[in-house]
Amino acid sequence: MSAAPKYSSSTENYLKAIFHLQKNDGVVTTNDVANELQTRPASVTDMLKKLKAQKLLLYEKYKGFKLSNEGKKVALQIIRKHRLWEFFLVEKLNFGWDEVHEIAEELEHISSKKLIDRLDEFLGFPKQDPHGDPIPDSNGKFTVPKQVDLLNLPVNKIAEVSSIGDQSPEMLELLGHKGIALGTRVEVKKKFAFDNSLELKFKNQSIVTISEHVAKNVYVKYDE
Amino acid sequence: MSAAPKYSSSTENYLKAIFHLQKNDGVVTTNDVANELQTRPASVTDMLKKLKAQKLLLYEKYKGFKLSNEGKKVALQIIRKHRLWEFFLVEKLNFGWDEVHEIAEELEHISSKKLIDRLDEFLGFPKQDPHGDPIPDSNGKFTVPKQVDLLNLPVNKIAEVSSIGDQSPEMLELLGHKGIALGTRVEVKKKFAFDNSLELKFKNQSIVTISEHVAKNVYVKYDE
Protein backbone atom coordinates (compact mmCIF):
# COMPACT_ATOMS: atom_id res chain seq x y z
CA MET A 1 0.00 0.00 0.00
CA SER A 2 1.80 3.12 -1.22
CA ALA A 3 0.86 6.62 -0.11
CA ALA A 4 -1.68 8.28 -2.41
CA PRO A 5 0.15 10.83 -4.57
CA LYS A 6 -1.33 14.29 -4.47
CA TYR A 7 -2.12 15.94 -7.76
CA SER A 8 -2.46 19.66 -8.47
CA SER A 9 -5.92 21.17 -8.94
CA SER A 10 -5.02 21.76 -12.55
CA THR A 11 -4.07 18.12 -13.10
CA GLU A 12 -7.30 17.03 -11.46
CA ASN A 13 -9.33 19.33 -13.67
CA TYR A 14 -7.74 17.91 -16.81
CA LEU A 15 -8.40 14.33 -15.71
CA LYS A 16 -12.02 15.14 -14.95
CA ALA A 17 -12.54 16.94 -18.27
CA ILE A 18 -11.00 14.10 -20.29
CA PHE A 19 -13.02 11.54 -18.37
CA HIS A 20 -16.29 13.34 -19.16
CA LEU A 21 -15.39 13.93 -22.81
CA GLN A 22 -14.38 10.36 -23.53
CA LYS A 23 -17.68 9.10 -22.12
CA ASN A 24 -19.56 10.64 -25.02
CA ASP A 25 -18.06 9.44 -28.30
CA GLY A 26 -15.05 7.66 -26.83
CA VAL A 27 -12.66 9.94 -28.70
CA VAL A 28 -11.32 13.16 -27.23
CA THR A 29 -9.30 15.79 -29.05
CA THR A 30 -6.93 18.49 -27.90
CA ASN A 31 -9.42 21.10 -29.04
CA ASP A 32 -12.24 19.46 -27.07
CA VAL A 33 -10.25 19.69 -23.90
CA ALA A 34 -9.16 23.27 -24.58
CA ASN A 35 -12.77 24.21 -25.13
CA GLU A 36 -14.01 22.40 -22.04
CA LEU A 37 -11.41 23.97 -19.78
CA GLN A 38 -11.53 27.45 -21.34
CA THR A 39 -7.87 27.32 -22.23
CA ARG A 40 -5.65 27.09 -25.35
CA PRO A 41 -4.75 23.99 -27.35
CA ALA A 42 -1.05 24.65 -26.73
CA SER A 43 -1.64 24.59 -22.98
CA VAL A 44 -3.50 21.30 -23.35
CA THR A 45 -0.60 19.72 -25.21
CA ASP A 46 1.76 20.82 -22.46
CA MET A 47 -0.42 19.19 -19.86
CA LEU A 48 -0.91 16.00 -21.88
CA LYS A 49 2.84 15.47 -21.74
CA LYS A 50 2.85 15.92 -17.98
CA LEU A 51 -0.07 13.54 -17.53
CA LYS A 52 1.71 10.95 -19.64
CA ALA A 53 4.87 11.31 -17.55
CA GLN A 54 2.74 10.64 -14.46
CA LYS A 55 1.26 7.55 -16.13
CA LEU A 56 -2.24 9.00 -15.90
CA LEU A 57 -2.66 9.16 -19.68
CA LEU A 58 -1.85 7.03 -22.73
CA TYR A 59 -0.64 9.49 -25.33
CA GLU A 60 1.22 9.43 -28.64
CA LYS A 61 1.67 12.83 -30.19
CA TYR A 62 -0.60 13.62 -33.15
CA LYS A 63 -2.24 10.23 -32.61
CA GLY A 64 -4.68 10.90 -29.80
CA PHE A 65 -4.89 10.05 -26.10
CA LYS A 66 -7.03 8.45 -23.43
CA LEU A 67 -6.94 8.01 -19.68
CA SER A 68 -4.96 5.12 -18.23
CA ASN A 69 -6.65 2.96 -15.61
CA GLU A 70 -4.92 5.02 -12.95
CA GLY A 71 -6.12 8.23 -14.62
CA LYS A 72 -9.69 6.98 -14.61
CA LYS A 73 -9.41 6.00 -10.98
CA VAL A 74 -8.25 9.46 -10.00
CA ALA A 75 -10.95 11.12 -12.16
CA LEU A 76 -13.64 9.05 -10.47
CA GLN A 77 -12.47 10.13 -7.04
CA ILE A 78 -12.73 13.79 -8.06
CA ILE A 79 -16.20 13.18 -9.43
CA ARG A 80 -17.14 11.40 -6.21
CA LYS A 81 -15.99 14.39 -4.20
CA HIS A 82 -17.74 16.88 -6.47
CA ARG A 83 -21.07 15.10 -6.28
CA LEU A 84 -20.98 14.42 -2.55
CA TRP A 85 -20.26 18.09 -1.86
CA GLU A 86 -23.11 19.08 -4.16
CA PHE A 87 -25.42 16.77 -2.25
CA PHE A 88 -24.23 18.28 1.03
CA LEU A 89 -24.80 21.83 -0.18
CA VAL A 90 -28.35 21.11 -1.32
CA GLU A 91 -29.46 18.77 1.46
CA LYS A 92 -27.78 20.31 4.47
CA LEU A 93 -27.10 23.94 3.59
CA ASN A 94 -30.27 24.54 1.56
CA PHE A 95 -28.62 25.69 -1.63
CA GLY A 96 -30.55 25.44 -4.91
CA TRP A 97 -29.44 22.69 -7.29
CA ASP A 98 -28.42 25.36 -9.79
CA GLU A 99 -26.01 27.25 -7.53
CA VAL A 100 -23.86 24.42 -6.19
CA HIS A 101 -21.70 23.53 -9.16
CA GLU A 102 -19.25 26.39 -8.86
CA ILE A 103 -18.68 25.86 -5.13
CA ALA A 104 -18.22 22.11 -5.63
CA GLU A 105 -15.59 22.88 -8.27
CA GLU A 106 -13.47 24.22 -5.43
CA LEU A 107 -14.42 21.69 -2.76
CA GLU A 108 -13.62 18.72 -5.01
CA HIS A 109 -9.90 19.48 -4.68
CA ILE A 110 -9.75 19.07 -0.90
CA SER A 111 -7.48 16.08 -0.53
CA SER A 112 -8.42 14.19 2.64
CA LYS A 113 -9.87 10.79 1.79
CA LYS A 114 -11.01 10.35 5.37
CA LEU A 115 -12.97 13.60 5.10
CA ILE A 116 -14.86 12.48 2.04
CA ASP A 117 -15.64 9.05 3.43
CA ARG A 118 -16.94 10.60 6.66
CA LEU A 119 -19.00 13.07 4.65
CA ASP A 120 -20.44 10.19 2.61
CA GLU A 121 -21.47 8.47 5.84
CA PHE A 122 -22.88 11.68 7.32
CA LEU A 123 -25.05 12.13 4.22
CA GLY A 124 -26.30 8.54 4.39
CA PHE A 125 -24.35 7.16 1.40
CA PRO A 126 -26.43 8.91 -1.27
CA LYS A 127 -26.44 7.28 -4.72
CA GLN A 128 -27.31 10.36 -6.81
CA ASP A 129 -26.31 14.00 -6.68
CA PRO A 130 -28.90 16.81 -6.90
CA HIS A 131 -28.75 16.73 -10.72
CA GLY A 132 -29.49 13.00 -10.77
CA ASP A 133 -25.95 11.93 -11.63
CA PRO A 134 -24.61 8.82 -9.89
CA ILE A 135 -22.11 9.21 -7.05
CA PRO A 136 -19.17 6.78 -7.27
CA ASP A 137 -18.47 4.87 -4.06
CA SER A 138 -15.21 4.81 -2.11
CA ASN A 139 -13.74 2.37 -4.65
CA GLY A 140 -14.78 4.43 -7.67
CA LYS A 141 -17.60 2.11 -8.66
CA PHE A 142 -21.08 3.36 -9.24
CA THR A 143 -24.38 1.63 -9.61
CA VAL A 144 -25.11 0.53 -13.15
CA PRO A 145 -28.12 2.57 -14.21
CA LYS A 146 -31.32 0.53 -14.31
CA GLN A 147 -33.52 0.77 -17.43
CA VAL A 148 -37.31 0.83 -17.06
CA ASP A 149 -40.28 2.48 -18.72
CA LEU A 150 -41.80 5.47 -16.95
CA LEU A 151 -44.65 3.38 -15.52
CA ASN A 152 -42.13 1.39 -13.53
CA LEU A 153 -39.97 4.27 -12.39
CA PRO A 154 -40.27 4.67 -8.59
CA VAL A 155 -41.77 7.97 -7.44
CA ASN A 156 -39.27 10.75 -6.63
CA LYS A 157 -36.33 9.09 -8.39
CA ILE A 158 -34.54 11.38 -10.82
CA ALA A 159 -34.08 9.52 -14.11
CA GLU A 160 -32.82 10.28 -17.61
CA VAL A 161 -34.78 9.53 -20.77
CA SER A 162 -32.73 6.90 -22.60
CA SER A 163 -34.90 5.62 -25.46
CA ILE A 164 -38.38 5.83 -26.99
CA GLY A 165 -40.40 2.72 -27.86
CA ASP A 166 -42.98 4.01 -30.35
CA GLN A 167 -41.16 6.45 -32.62
CA SER A 168 -44.14 7.42 -34.78
CA PRO A 169 -44.42 11.08 -35.82
CA GLU A 170 -47.53 11.42 -33.65
CA MET A 171 -45.66 10.23 -30.56
CA LEU A 172 -42.66 12.42 -31.29
CA GLU A 173 -44.92 15.43 -31.73
CA LEU A 174 -46.51 14.77 -28.36
CA LEU A 175 -43.15 14.28 -26.63
CA GLY A 176 -41.77 17.39 -28.27
CA HIS A 177 -44.69 19.38 -26.97
CA LYS A 178 -44.40 18.04 -23.43
CA GLY A 179 -40.67 18.73 -23.43
CA ILE A 180 -39.47 15.13 -23.31
CA ALA A 181 -36.38 14.20 -25.32
CA LEU A 182 -33.42 11.87 -25.03
CA GLY A 183 -31.34 12.94 -22.08
CA THR A 184 -34.16 14.87 -20.39
CA ARG A 185 -34.14 14.52 -16.61
CA VAL A 186 -37.54 13.61 -15.17
CA GLU A 187 -39.03 12.55 -11.89
CA VAL A 188 -42.42 10.91 -11.36
CA LYS A 189 -44.22 12.93 -8.69
CA LYS A 190 -47.65 11.26 -8.78
CA LYS A 191 -49.28 8.11 -10.16
CA PHE A 192 -53.07 8.03 -10.60
CA ALA A 193 -54.45 4.53 -10.05
CA PHE A 194 -57.63 5.44 -11.91
CA ASP A 195 -56.11 5.52 -15.38
CA ASN A 196 -52.39 4.98 -14.65
CA SER A 197 -51.62 8.46 -15.83
CA LEU A 198 -48.52 10.16 -14.39
CA GLU A 199 -47.39 13.59 -13.32
CA LEU A 200 -43.78 14.28 -14.25
CA LYS A 201 -41.56 17.00 -12.89
CA PHE A 202 -38.62 18.49 -14.75
CA LYS A 203 -35.49 20.11 -13.45
CA ASN A 204 -36.98 23.53 -14.19
CA GLN A 205 -39.76 22.66 -11.71
CA SER A 206 -42.51 22.52 -14.35
CA ILE A 207 -45.05 19.68 -14.21
CA VAL A 208 -46.75 17.79 -17.05
CA THR A 209 -49.20 14.91 -17.22
CA ILE A 210 -48.83 11.92 -19.55
CA SER A 211 -51.07 8.90 -20.21
CA GLU A 212 -50.25 5.25 -19.49
CA HIS A 213 -49.83 4.68 -23.21
CA VAL A 214 -47.15 7.34 -23.47
CA ALA A 215 -45.47 6.26 -20.24
CA LYS A 216 -45.09 2.69 -21.50
CA ASN A 217 -43.09 3.95 -24.48
CA VAL A 218 -40.63 6.19 -22.70
CA TYR A 219 -37.63 4.36 -21.28
CA VAL A 220 -35.44 5.92 -18.67
CA LYS A 221 -32.34 4.98 -16.73
CA TYR A 222 -31.74 5.73 -13.09
CA ASP A 223 -29.46 4.70 -10.24
CA GLU A 224 -30.95 2.70 -7.43
CA MET B 1 -19.98 48.00 -2.66
CA SER B 2 -17.14 46.65 -4.80
CA ALA B 3 -16.71 42.95 -5.59
CA ALA B 4 -14.56 41.10 -3.06
CA PRO B 5 -11.10 40.52 -4.58
CA LYS B 6 -9.95 36.94 -4.43
CA TYR B 7 -6.57 36.25 -2.93
CA SER B 8 -4.29 33.27 -3.55
CA SER B 9 -4.00 30.56 -0.90
CA SER B 10 -0.43 31.66 -0.36
CA THR B 11 -1.45 35.27 0.21
CA GLU B 12 -4.12 34.12 2.65
CA ASN B 13 -1.62 31.99 4.55
CA TYR B 14 0.75 34.93 4.95
CA LEU B 15 -2.03 37.19 6.21
CA LYS B 16 -3.15 34.59 8.71
CA ALA B 17 0.40 33.93 9.94
CA ILE B 18 1.16 37.64 10.38
CA PHE B 19 -2.16 38.16 12.14
CA HIS B 20 -1.42 35.42 14.66
CA LEU B 21 2.17 36.53 15.21
CA GLN B 22 1.34 40.17 15.83
CA LYS B 23 -1.23 39.19 18.46
CA ASN B 24 1.51 37.97 20.80
CA ASP B 25 4.08 40.73 21.26
CA GLY B 26 2.70 43.11 18.67
CA VAL B 27 5.93 42.98 16.69
CA VAL B 28 6.51 40.49 13.87
CA THR B 29 9.79 39.90 12.07
CA THR B 30 10.63 38.44 8.68
CA ASN B 31 12.24 35.46 10.41
CA ASP B 32 9.13 34.85 12.54
CA VAL B 33 7.01 34.57 9.43
CA ALA B 34 9.54 32.36 7.63
CA ASN B 35 9.61 30.08 10.63
CA GLU B 36 5.82 29.97 11.00
CA LEU B 37 5.25 29.18 7.32
CA GLN B 38 8.19 26.78 6.93
CA THR B 39 9.77 28.90 4.23
CA ARG B 40 12.80 31.16 3.74
CA PRO B 41 13.27 34.78 4.82
CA ALA B 42 13.93 35.78 1.20
CA SER B 43 10.56 34.36 0.16
CA VAL B 44 8.90 36.28 2.96
CA THR B 45 10.43 39.54 1.80
CA ASP B 46 9.17 38.86 -1.72
CA MET B 47 5.65 38.34 -0.41
CA LEU B 48 5.77 41.37 1.89
CA LYS B 49 6.29 43.51 -1.20
CA LYS B 50 3.31 41.95 -2.91
CA LEU B 51 1.11 42.37 0.14
CA LYS B 52 2.11 46.01 0.36
CA ALA B 53 1.24 46.53 -3.31
CA GLN B 54 -2.20 45.08 -2.58
CA LYS B 55 -2.58 47.45 0.39
CA LEU B 56 -2.91 44.54 2.79
CA LEU B 57 0.27 45.43 4.66
CA LEU B 58 2.05 48.53 5.94
CA TYR B 59 5.71 47.93 5.20
CA GLU B 60 8.94 49.93 5.04
CA LYS B 61 11.96 47.87 4.21
CA TYR B 62 14.29 47.09 7.11
CA LYS B 63 11.85 48.92 9.39
CA GLY B 64 9.20 46.32 10.06
CA PHE B 65 5.63 45.72 8.99
CA LYS B 66 2.08 45.17 10.17
CA LEU B 67 -1.28 44.36 8.65
CA SER B 68 -3.42 47.19 7.31
CA ASN B 69 -7.06 47.30 8.36
CA GLU B 70 -7.94 45.57 5.11
CA GLY B 71 -5.29 42.92 5.78
CA LYS B 72 -6.72 42.29 9.24
CA LYS B 73 -10.21 42.03 7.79
CA VAL B 74 -9.14 39.41 5.29
CA ALA B 75 -7.16 37.48 7.94
CA LEU B 76 -10.20 37.38 10.21
CA GLN B 77 -12.34 35.92 7.44
CA ILE B 78 -9.81 33.13 6.89
CA ILE B 79 -9.73 32.44 10.61
CA ARG B 80 -13.53 32.42 10.67
CA LYS B 81 -13.57 29.84 7.89
CA HIS B 82 -10.87 27.72 9.50
CA ARG B 83 -12.65 27.56 12.84
CA LEU B 84 -16.12 26.95 11.43
CA TRP B 85 -14.82 24.05 9.36
CA GLU B 86 -13.05 22.64 12.41
CA PHE B 87 -16.30 22.83 14.33
CA PHE B 88 -18.11 21.10 11.47
CA LEU B 89 -15.53 18.31 11.30
CA VAL B 90 -15.72 17.60 15.03
CA GLU B 91 -19.45 18.08 15.60
CA LYS B 92 -20.90 16.64 12.41
CA LEU B 93 -18.28 14.26 11.03
CA ASN B 94 -17.01 12.95 14.38
CA PHE B 95 -13.37 13.83 13.91
CA GLY B 96 -11.16 14.20 16.99
CA TRP B 97 -10.16 17.76 17.90
CA ASP B 98 -6.55 16.84 17.21
CA GLU B 99 -7.00 15.69 13.61
CA VAL B 100 -8.99 18.58 12.15
CA HIS B 101 -6.37 21.30 11.82
CA GLU B 102 -4.71 20.00 8.68
CA ILE B 103 -7.99 19.50 6.84
CA ALA B 104 -9.22 22.95 7.88
CA GLU B 105 -5.99 24.41 6.47
CA GLU B 106 -7.31 23.37 3.06
CA LEU B 107 -10.97 24.14 3.59
CA GLU B 108 -10.28 27.68 4.81
CA HIS B 109 -9.34 28.70 1.25
CA ILE B 110 -12.72 27.89 -0.29
CA SER B 111 -13.90 31.30 -1.40
CA SER B 112 -17.70 31.37 -1.30
CA LYS B 113 -18.93 33.73 1.38
CA LYS B 114 -22.43 32.41 1.02
CA LEU B 115 -21.14 28.91 1.74
CA ILE B 116 -19.51 29.93 4.97
CA ASP B 117 -22.50 31.93 6.17
CA ARG B 118 -24.81 28.99 5.45
CA LEU B 119 -22.42 26.65 7.23
CA ASP B 120 -22.38 29.00 10.23
CA GLU B 121 -26.17 28.89 10.33
CA PHE B 122 -26.24 25.10 9.89
CA LEU B 123 -23.90 24.72 12.85
CA GLY B 124 -26.03 27.02 15.02
CA PHE B 125 -23.68 30.03 15.03
CA PRO B 126 -21.06 28.50 17.33
CA LYS B 127 -18.90 30.97 19.30
CA GLN B 128 -15.90 28.69 19.90
CA ASP B 129 -14.05 26.13 17.82
CA PRO B 130 -13.13 22.68 19.21
CA HIS B 131 -9.90 24.07 20.67
CA GLY B 132 -11.77 26.79 22.54
CA ASP B 133 -10.73 29.61 20.21
CA PRO B 134 -13.35 32.24 19.36
CA ILE B 135 -15.01 32.15 15.94
CA PRO B 136 -15.29 35.61 14.31
CA ASP B 137 -18.75 36.47 13.02
CA SER B 138 -19.67 37.41 9.47
CA ASN B 139 -18.31 40.94 10.03
CA GLY B 140 -15.02 39.73 11.49
CA LYS B 141 -15.94 40.63 15.05
CA PHE B 142 -15.67 38.16 17.85
CA THR B 143 -16.95 38.19 21.37
CA VAL B 144 -14.67 39.95 23.79
CA PRO B 145 -13.48 37.24 26.15
CA LYS B 146 -15.04 37.46 29.59
CA GLN B 147 -12.75 37.28 32.60
CA VAL B 148 -13.84 35.37 35.71
CA ASP B 149 -12.28 33.19 38.37
CA LEU B 150 -12.72 29.43 38.00
CA LEU B 151 -15.53 29.35 40.57
CA ASN B 152 -17.64 31.48 38.25
CA LEU B 153 -16.79 29.73 35.00
CA PRO B 154 -19.91 28.00 33.62
CA VAL B 155 -19.66 24.23 33.40
CA ASN B 156 -18.51 22.84 30.02
CA LYS B 157 -17.16 26.15 28.73
CA ILE B 158 -13.60 25.91 27.41
CA ALA B 159 -11.57 28.75 28.92
CA GLU B 160 -7.95 29.89 28.98
CA VAL B 161 -6.02 30.65 32.16
CA SER B 162 -5.24 34.36 31.97
CA SER B 163 -3.89 35.38 35.37
CA ILE B 164 -3.21 34.10 38.89
CA GLY B 165 -4.38 36.02 41.99
CA ASP B 166 -2.17 34.61 44.75
CA GLN B 167 1.31 34.21 43.29
CA SER B 168 2.96 32.78 46.41
CA PRO B 169 5.52 29.99 45.85
CA GLU B 170 3.15 27.54 47.55
CA MET B 171 0.36 28.35 45.12
CA LEU B 172 2.66 28.18 42.10
CA GLU B 173 3.99 24.79 43.26
CA LEU B 174 0.43 23.48 43.51
CA LEU B 175 -0.56 24.86 40.11
CA GLY B 176 2.61 23.48 38.54
CA HIS B 177 1.82 20.08 39.93
CA LYS B 178 -1.77 20.13 38.69
CA GLY B 179 -0.66 21.27 35.25
CA ILE B 180 -2.20 24.74 35.36
CA ALA B 181 -0.26 27.61 33.80
CA LEU B 182 -0.97 30.80 31.87
CA GLY B 183 -2.54 29.87 28.58
CA THR B 184 -3.70 26.42 29.73
CA ARG B 185 -7.10 25.45 28.33
CA VAL B 186 -9.49 24.16 30.97
CA GLU B 187 -13.11 23.23 31.30
CA VAL B 188 -15.07 22.83 34.55
CA LYS B 189 -16.79 19.45 34.38
CA LYS B 190 -18.24 19.27 37.91
CA LYS B 191 -18.91 21.54 40.88
CA PHE B 192 -19.36 20.01 44.33
CA ALA B 193 -21.77 22.04 46.43
CA PHE B 194 -20.43 20.48 49.64
CA ASP B 195 -17.07 22.27 49.65
CA ASN B 196 -17.17 24.21 46.35
CA SER B 197 -14.35 22.08 44.99
CA LEU B 198 -14.13 21.64 41.23
CA GLU B 199 -13.19 18.99 38.73
CA LEU B 200 -11.29 20.40 35.76
CA LYS B 201 -10.70 18.75 32.43
CA PHE B 202 -7.76 19.52 30.14
CA LYS B 203 -7.43 19.18 26.41
CA ASN B 204 -5.52 15.94 26.88
CA GLN B 205 -8.64 14.53 28.58
CA SER B 206 -7.03 14.28 32.03
CA ILE B 207 -9.05 15.37 35.08
CA VAL B 208 -7.87 17.11 38.25
CA THR B 209 -9.62 18.38 41.38
CA ILE B 210 -8.96 21.77 42.97
CA SER B 211 -10.29 23.44 46.12
CA GLU B 212 -12.46 26.56 46.32
CA HIS B 213 -9.45 28.47 47.64
CA VAL B 214 -7.39 27.62 44.57
CA ALA B 215 -10.31 28.20 42.17
CA LYS B 216 -10.82 31.73 43.51
CA ASN B 217 -7.27 32.61 42.58
CA VAL B 218 -7.20 31.32 39.03
CA TYR B 219 -8.62 33.74 36.49
CA VAL B 220 -9.67 32.59 33.07
CA LYS B 221 -11.11 34.17 29.95
CA TYR B 222 -13.73 32.59 27.75
CA ASP B 223 -16.17 33.51 24.99
CA GLU B 224 -19.85 33.56 25.83
Add this chain to the structure above:
DNA sequence: AATTAATTTTAGATTTGTCTAAATTAAAAT
Protein backbone atom coordinates in the same frame (compact mmCIF):
# COMPACT_ATOMS: atom_id res chain seq x y z
C1' DA C 1 -2.16 13.22 -56.05
C1' DA C 2 -1.52 17.81 -54.94
C1' DT C 3 -3.08 21.55 -52.53
C1' DT C 4 -5.65 23.77 -48.93
C1' DA C 5 -7.48 23.75 -44.36
C1' DA C 6 -7.67 22.34 -39.74
C1' DT C 7 -5.49 20.41 -35.86
C1' DT C 8 -1.73 19.68 -33.01
C1' DT C 9 2.76 20.56 -31.38
C1' DT C 10 7.02 23.31 -30.50
C1' DA C 11 9.59 27.42 -29.22
C1' DG C 12 9.99 31.06 -26.46
C1' DA C 13 7.84 34.33 -23.07
C1' DT C 14 5.12 35.43 -18.76
C1' DT C 15 3.29 35.07 -13.94
C1' DT C 16 3.33 33.33 -9.23
C1' DG C 17 5.70 31.61 -5.64
C1' DT C 18 9.64 29.71 -4.32
C1' DC C 19 14.84 29.03 -3.77
C1' DT C 20 20.29 29.99 -2.95
C1' DA C 21 23.96 32.97 -2.51
C1' DA C 22 25.54 37.44 -2.05
C1' DA C 23 24.94 42.18 -0.52
C1' DT C 24 23.00 45.48 2.54
C1' DT C 25 21.29 47.32 6.82
C1' DA C 26 20.51 47.18 11.69
C1' DA C 27 21.65 45.44 16.29
C1' DA C 28 24.92 43.71 19.68
C1' DA C 29 29.34 43.38 21.74
C1' DT C 30 33.68 44.63 22.65
Add this chain to the structure above:
DNA sequence: ATTTTAATTTAGACAAATCTAAAATTAATT
Protein backbone atom coordinates in the same frame (compact mmCIF):
# COMPACT_ATOMS: atom_id res chain seq x y z
C1' DA D 1 33.02 54.05 18.30
C1' DT D 2 34.42 50.19 15.91
C1' DT D 3 33.82 45.71 14.95
C1' DT D 4 31.28 41.54 14.83
C1' DT D 5 26.98 39.22 14.40
C1' DA D 6 22.37 38.74 13.04
C1' DA D 7 18.49 40.03 10.25
C1' DT D 8 16.85 41.56 5.99
C1' DT D 9 16.85 42.44 1.25
C1' DT D 10 18.42 41.98 -3.65
C1' DA D 11 19.88 39.45 -7.67
C1' DG D 12 19.34 35.78 -10.40
C1' DA D 13 17.42 31.13 -11.11
C1' DC D 14 13.73 27.58 -11.23
C1' DA D 15 9.19 24.88 -11.55
C1' DA D 16 4.30 24.96 -12.72
C1' DA D 17 0.90 26.46 -15.62
C1' DT D 18 -0.28 29.38 -18.82
C1' DC D 19 0.09 32.29 -23.26
C1' DT D 20 1.18 33.82 -28.52
C1' DA D 21 3.13 32.95 -32.81
C1' DA D 22 5.15 29.85 -35.76
C1' DA D 23 6.10 25.13 -37.39
C1' DA D 24 4.75 20.36 -38.11
C1' DT D 25 1.46 16.92 -38.99
C1' DT D 26 -2.90 15.05 -40.34
C1' DA D 27 -7.36 15.50 -42.72
C1' DA D 28 -10.19 17.32 -46.35
C1' DT D 29 -10.96 19.04 -50.97
C1' DT D 30 -10.39 19.78 -55.40
